[in-house]
Amino acid sequence: MDATFEAGKYYHLYNHAIGGESLFRQEENYSYFLKRYASFVPPVADTFAYCLMPNHFHVLIRIREEKDLKHHYEHLREAKQQQPQVIDEEGNLDVHLFVMLQFKHFLNGYTQAINKRFQRKGGLFLHFLRRKEVSDFDYFTRLVQ
Secondary structure, three states, X not given: OOOOOOOOOEEEEXXXXXXXXXXXXXXXXXXXXXXXXXXXXXXXXXXXXXXEEOOEXXXXXXXXXXXXXXXXHHHHHHOOOOOOOOEOOOXXXXXXXXXXXXXXXXXXXXXXXXXXXXXXXXXXXXXXXXXXXXXXXXXXXXXXX
């Protein structure tokens, strides 16, 4: 089962293209993927390593602290960007939901761009976003080697 995002924890994220498809057909696709990544992920997570392969990717991240996530959420709301309610009446942020929404915007936008560029339709990724918590140093070091 995929891990639930929690503030301050490390995660190995990965995904694969559907069937025999490629996520990155041309060199410029890698750059565009990273540009979109830079727009959506740094406000919610620090990135320690990534590996982009033609048909899949791996990323090692650490979710930011809850106060930083709340600040970014409020910034998005003030900028009038459509954001579902992820803070309850007691002021608690649903960290998992908020982080997942950022990855949803990132991956859906990338899929739409690839679909338009290569006249294709439908999903590009096999899963929405696979993730494992990185809870020991050995796993962390294997990911960054």
